[in-house]
Amino acid sequence: MKSALIxxxxxxxxxxxxxxLLQKGFYVYLGSRDLNKGLEAVEKLKSEGLTNAEAIQLDVTDESSVKAAREDIGKKSGALDVLINNAGINGGMPYTALEARADQFTAAFNTNVLGVARVTQAFIDLLRKSAEPRIVNVSTSVGSLSLQSNPSWPAYDYAKYAVYASSKAAMNMYTVHLAYELRDTAFKVNAVCPGYTKTDFTNHNGGEVEEAGKRIVRYALLDQNGPTGKFFSEETNPETGEIPW
Structure with missing residues (x-):
């Protein structure tokens, strides 16, 4: 049975x-900063008949928490097949480049960039033991420098979230380097924008969460001929999915 950490x-x-992923036969570790909320999520999944789920206390901003999660999963699983770096924050208001405080940038980068690096580095040894390791870094189209600087982009005039966008752009660069360093291996490493989705993150505005999940899962299940080192937003580019960095 393949395993995934989210x-x-x-x-x-x-x-x-x-x-x-559970519906596709995976064993899934649900990383949650608040373990009780993770346990509640697992119980909800089990009530739907999805029993191969386990909550793991994991605060991506805390080195000791990340290390403890790695030790815990390592004791239970000899390998990890999929890592989905999904945890993220927007940094809070005000969002603009001239008004956002330094502590907002610090918090966003600590979660969205350093958190991704911490978790990836902690679990890379388990991922290397998989025959088909996959890493999906959950990104956003507003983290595209090309799109953000293009006046013809439909979201040009309203997608200006300086803190969040700059942190995701930095995470995208980390993805590029990670994919490069793993280029001659079985790894597939990509940045994926799930789209503007109805969640707490967007005050429940946007598209359906089921579609967002499908977009991420698609790149978590790439076969050996799949792309690596790419940036995808099917919401932005329905034809091929790929968008410019």
Whole structure:
């Protein structure tokens, strides 16, 4: 049975992604900063007949929490097949480049960039033991420098979230380097935008969470001929999915 770890999986897109991977026969570790919320999420999944789920206390901003999660999963599983770095924050208001405080940038980068690096580095040894390791870094189209600087982009005039967008752009660069360093291996590493989705993150505006989950799962299940080192947003580019960095 293949296994997956999803950070920030106790609700929203992370939870839906866990649900869909469970339906496809995976054993899923639901990383949750608050373990009680993770346990509640697991119970909800089990009430739907999805029993191969387990809550793991995992705060991506806390080195000791990440290490403890790695030790815990390592004792239970000889390998990890999929890592989905989903946990993220927007940094809070105000969002603009001239008004956002330094502490907002610090918090967003600590979760959205350093958190991804911490978790990836902690679990890379377990991923290397998989025959088909996959890493999906959950991103956003507003983290695209090309789109954000293009006046013809439909979201040009309203998708200006300086803190969140800059942290995701930095995470995208981490993804590029990670994919490069793993280029001659079986790894597939991609950044994926699930789209504007109805969750707490968007005050429940946007598309359906089921579609967002499908978009992430699609890249978690890539075969050996699948792409790596790419940036995908099927909401932005329905034809091929790929968008510019």
């Amino acid at each position: 950070t920030g999986a106790n609700k929203g897109i992370g939870f839906e992604t866990a649900k869909q």
